[in-house]
Amino acid sequence: MRTFAFSRADSVERAATSADATAFVAGGTTLLDLIKLDVLKPANVVDINALPLKRVERLDDGRLKIGALVTNTDLAHHPEVKAHYPVLSEALLAGASTQLRNMATTAGNVMQRTRCPYYRDPAAKCNRREPGTGCDAMNGINRMNAVLGGSDACIAVHPSDMCVGIAAIGATLTLQGPGGEREVDFADFHRLPGDTPHIEHDLQEGELITAITLDAPLKGAGSHYLKLRDRASYEFALASCAAEITLDGETIREARLALGGVATKPWRCTEAEAALVGQPAEKASFERAAEIALKDAVPREHNAYKIPLARQAIVRALRNAAQDKTSQSETQESQA
């Protein structure tokens, strides 16, 4: 583990003007892991934990603004999140372990790096870690790699559960940079690898995520986050699905669908969502949506199973969302 200079940021503005090769540390669960592996090599590490970014607040327009430093645990158990965004609470609690959730922050989770074994091994070829060196995962042991959103340069999975929930909900990121504050749609923040897999997101030099604001909740939605993995807990997803659904009787009025574990970024399935609208809330509709969601999937030698597995995740998550009685009774109450 290389040495670096360590300092603490005492204001957002000053933090956002830091020098080259700076890494911000909040929870540290990704950063320190990867510094130890010699994958990340920051010359300066800036501790941002003292910044006033720990609030969760309901905005007047019904959206929920979450400070960058709110921990995964606190967010998962926050009354606003549990009441209005249960799919996010479930996604958060499906991720990592209690200890890691106590450390990890909302913005840190957005910035989480891939778990691709070749990315994590400095001796392997990886375009994401070292542009232009090649990709050992493409023809290697790519069981954990992506079937959606990949390119010839990279098929690394974005490993977050939280981001899958947020992708389904919809959100806006607030970024503070040397030139001031700006907002980015969550859906546009993470980049597809394309020819430049090392550019993972829209964060510019010196910029810091200060908040993430969730879209107003989908009124009366039933929801479910389903994570499929080898063991029962404490493992990254092989395929996961966040689903929200509203019904008119037996007919789907609106649907939100996002996938994890199978794509190079948190994967919103808008085409599949559209195909669900107006359809009966039954297995055949869910299966058709699953087909659509995976139609562009590209399998590799060891990850082809993720295509049927992701379909299964979608069908079951939609079924459970449609059967999510708590939310539907809420619907009836609000209609009454």
Add this chain to the structure above:
Amino acid sequence: MNDMTQPNVVGQRTPRIDGEFKLTGHAGYTGELHADNMLYGYPVSATIANGKLESLELDEARAMPGVVDIFHHGHFETLHRSPNSMAHGDMVNEVRLPFEDERIYYHGQYVALVVAETFEQARAAAQRVIARYTKMSGATAGLLQTDAEGELQESSGTSRGDPEAAFGGAEVKVDSTYQIAAESHLQMEMHATLAEWHDDGQRLVVHESTQGVFFQRNAMARVFGLAQENLEVISHYIGSGFGNKLFMWPHAVATTVAARMTGRPVKVVLPRQQDMSSGGNRPASRQRIRLGADRSGKLTSVIHDSTTETSLVHQYVDGCGSATPSFYACDNVSTSQRVLEVNHGTPCPMRAPGEVSGIFALETAMDELAVELDMDPVELRLKNNAELDPASGLPWSSKHLDECLTSAAKRFGWENRNPAVGSMRDGDEIIGYGMASCTWSAGRQPCEARVELRADGSLFAACGTQDIGTGTYTIVAQAVAELTGADLSRIEVKLGETSLPAGPLSGGSMATATVLPAVAAAVRDALDAIKEVAIGSGGAFEGSDADSLSAEAGCLTDGNRRVSFEEVLETSKLSSVNGQGSAAPGNEQNEYAFRSFGAHFVEIRIDPEISRVRVARVVSSIDIGRAINPPTARNQVEGGIVMGVGMGLLEKLDYDPRDARLINANVADYIVPTHADAPEIDVELLDYPDFKHNEFGGRGVGEIGLTGVAPAIANAIYHATGKRYRDLPITIEDLLAAD
């Protein structure tokens, strides 16, 4: 004289006497020990699996703060290899010495050791060492990635009757091939060494997290050319081993050389990645089983042919067929063993080595036979129960497999099993019931022990074996308490040092049966000594006949009067008396066959629409003779079951087929069961003391719980899905492929 048929302490629930140290953080495991002026070592390991180390660029690393020295092929002592003999107690896990040549035989092989003032400095500098390699093609990535047959091990096979002919003529046949991926021990504490030289390099003290202090001492004496008495190996607490800490690894040699060449103590704790790549693994296996039976289910032929991996630098044979000749009553049985050299770190024994793999194959094949016969699998096993050991022809010392099968079946609710595939459902889930028998041989080794009765009222017992978490400290204390009547709180036990009387490896489920008889002999010797003191001039029982005295409640008594040990000693102005004891297996080895048996019954639940399989429930009955300390014995069986869940469904070391690099050498990508994976477990230990094995009646329990779990899971999955899985682990991909 104490009556072991009605013991007071042995066989009774006894909280661990070392428990408080472990629970307060004060048990000193090797990695957290410190020596004055100590340096930290951090190995640099090869990033290729096959080739040659061309150069090491060390200038940048050497210039880093705190770096004291960097050892490698060009800068190391000339040493000797260990003879690697089990009989002489100097077996090692890898005969090749560290940095011995510049060939790279496996990914993770050490190419340098950086030594620095602090851990952070050693690690930072190790990452700045630049190694340049010539990569060679043709790396063998693993047995399961080739069709290579491996080399036949003539000495490992057995045969009786005419199995080929019997198989040819059998009315019902099974002929299947089974493959098990390489596994990692993943013991929680990584390998660790702290080496200190004293007396100007004449005397060596090594703290090692080891399952065998004497084996390591003997091996190090050979490697460093030292007299055994000038070398001490110490291991008081071990964060388990499961077999990969039985024998010495090269990191211990490298650390010890670094300590001598720097003139300062050096500590090395292997990073997890290196521990997994270079600190042992269970080799992958490919096994073919042929079973022949008549229509009634009676086995007429068992042919078990196995191949396992070894490394290019050390021959390790994981004998898969070793339980097979003794498992079932059958006149025609043969086993054979092949070994294939692959570019992996050297494999080594891992919990129930060989047999656990062999039993997966055999017990899955038995389930296949039961299906062929349309017979209940429990009935098939009862039908072929061997009343004598069919391998040796000797009677069993004590065998209760039939009771294990019937008792566990009853507690499990086997009678509720609808044998039709996929017939038992609960909501989204299909329920599968499966079972398998399990077994492990009951061995015993020679052992010495020492017991001291002290005037301060304490009793002290010492033996150079180890407690790897199995509870050896506690059962030694129980034995002393049993034979003296002294309260457990007065008994101090010392293990894990080569300065103590020679004790056995903590492995092979042999430690209990090996150590306790020696401790008992030492207690008796100490009691004889204190009796002599008591009857002597001025003694507490002056003039009495020694034979009239006996020990009870920590006292000597003549039937009328009790005098405590401490009072006896004080009366005679003595601080203590000593007892030496030794014990070894005897002629009973020629009269009986010794082996433990049991049965596991497993309920799995499969949610086929999301390809999820979970082990819901395991009910087991195990006959290990007497459990000296029932909770710790049961705990080991329960732990074996949990490990079996991993073997069945999760665990696989992934070697890249292109270049044999190990790509999941970490605890996130090599997955083992968590709390949430642990099934509901009900373990019954039958209580039939085996006095033919030893006077305490216990046969050892470390391995047996793991054996038989994976086949019971696979058999349950067959019951749920109708798909026969013969390769481990059984993963989500496999379940999806079944659709």
Add this chain to the structure above:
Amino acid sequence: MDDSVHSRTRAQAAPGTQTLNFTLNGEPRTLEVAPNAVLLDVLREQIGLGGTKKGCDHGQCGACTVHVDGQSMNSCLRLAVMCEGQHVTTVEGLARDGELHPIQQNFLECDAYQCGYCTPGQMMSATALLNDERVGTDDASVKEAMSGNICRCGAYKNIVEAIQKSRQQLSYDATQKEGTA
């Protein structure tokens, strides 16, 4: 309480050691640590408290679990310098005045361990769990919440039993206290 514990040291840009002030098991501590020193290694190597274990060094096993300001965390993924002003509790801080903490007593009685190496981490997670009202009290919730602590010896059944037994005792104690108050 010593105020100096909470005084913030300003950023130091140069590599080299930095002063760390924090509270360890109730005692204020000041020490010089390297910026790249991880809390786990500082505890084990610099302070000499070996109860907190290293099992993977990457947040994958839970053996290094400690409490930071009352929350369970993996000390292997936390820079020591990040603990400035914080309260860190390790397994050595569980027992009070020579009396085992109820969780320790129940681990002993339930034989909730074998080799003992993951045990401090298990107990630190367990004590945090017992203080966390947001986590369900049934066995399944406990198992899920404890899944960040791997026990390769597989003593999971006994660990859960020890936790649930401690829960009963602690809630009984609380009831008793309320009753006498």
